[in-house]
Amino acid sequence: MNLLDYVADRWDRLSLQAWLHVSEVVQSTLIAAVIGVLIGVAVYRSPIGSAVATALASTILTIPSFALLGLLIPVFGLGAVPTVIALVLYALLPITRNTIVGLAGVDPAISDAAKGIGMNRVSVLTRVELRLAWPAILAGMRVSTQMLMGIAVIAAYAKGPGLGSEVFSGLTRAGSANATNQALAGTLGVVILALLLEGVYFLIARFTISRGIRG
């Protein structure tokens, strides 16, 4: 059976796995975005706080994904929970760092003007500073998403959902019927989904970044 026939034959299962894959990556990115932006907002005014937050997030990134999952499984068991926790932790660095860089990069004269004409602290942050940092934050989310697409494959090790299970079982069954097709279908699926998500990010940027600050 060639690859196309294989995909056509197993379409139901593959498309479900693809959907689960994208869904866990997107959800993890969103959770990480909320946490990362909150951390960024909390620390960006303090150089020490910014350095500590960035260093901590970088440290997480140096832990091999296998090891991290291995450490999470005894605590949270197998399945989606340890997978999502691991993905969120990995996604934190790019988002936190970009939020800090984006917020710190806002021209102080603009924040001063915002305060000076009567915006309260929350408005200055939400209507001015975060809006100006948004391109950087979005870029951080994009990097995180791309990274998570690959890491989520490894998550099959924790019996998490997604195309990882196809890749893994294809590889462990090497030599038997359709093993290569299965691994290949899983891998190509991840690549195609990653490209689709790139397109989605492009559209989000187009519609959410003001023309006044679009590069």
Place this chain on the structure above:
Amino acid sequence: MAETVSGAEIQLENVTKRYPGTGEPAVKDFNMTIPAGKIVIFVGPSGCGKTTTMRMINRLIEPTSGTITIGGEDTLKLNADALRRKVGYAIQQAGLFPHFTVAQNIAVVPGLLDWEKKKIGDRVDEMMDLVGLDPSVYRDRFPRQLSGGQQQRVGVARALAADPPVLLMDEPFGAVDPITRGNLQDELLRLQLELRKTIVFVTHDFDEAVKLGDKIAVLGDQSTIQQFDTPEAILANPANDMVAGFVGAGASLKQLTLLRVRDVNYHDNALTVVAPDSSPAELRKQMSEQGKTYALVLDARRRPQRWVHVRDLSTASSLATVGRPVGDNVSTQSTLQDALEAILSEGGNAVVTGSRGEYVGTIDIETVTNTIQQLRDEHDAGSAAS
């Protein structure tokens, strides 16, 4: 034109600001009454505390001690955000929000004050007209699509949008080229004629201070007031060496920008002749009768056209072509400095015209020098008496 003052008096009493971790206060025991509806300029060397003093008025910086009232109301008793919505604020390089359009920038404060949508839209257009930006062209532009001068105009429009009685301006025209700066200054004066706000304006350009200020406060270290007076008085009579240093050379010349031609005694005894009503021969007779060597030829609407010397007339066939054309002339609205320039380029004296361009007189260099001398004497007498 509205003659009503919409500004409010600002009073600073014993205001001191000590930044945390510094020894000497940045502003020390500052006392000043800023009259309603006037432009008061803070000038002084870099770091003397102009910005700090100004920013305490809208509490962007909280005073360490002292009281500040606006229109009699103690600012420290108000909510700081609410206070700032009632005090216009414009800064160098405008500080516009780059992700907002021009209209959205101007609409911010009315929006914060919960004005109705329709009222905000109308107000935005009104403000754009006021600062000389065509709404249909610029409303939906972003700040980066504007020149520096245009951005500055939007900054002023944004500051004025909610019609605040007080306007604080920190070197608002500091970052634009000299010609644009001159235009922006002229516009601010024009606006002020209509609006009559109380304006506190920080600059370190003394010429700008002279041009714009109803009163100038020359500040020294720790915002100590070296002199607080009208530009005329400061130019004529600097209180101390520091002020004199700031006034700089050319104080007399600067005074000329303060006086208008209508304020001085220009001459109105030139021999004039209306071209279509007369002939060279007639004019020549008139000139010899009155013992004048020069005459001024006017057109039918009495606008100055040409200077004629008596000897030009013997060969002339028509008054429309005789002699030499009038070059630079000045109006009664012009400053004495403009007049001086016209006099020098015309060689001795310049024609003065009224509001419709009609001849009203001539002004010569003696009139200008006499005026300067007179100002000096008055101020010397004034300071000797006090």
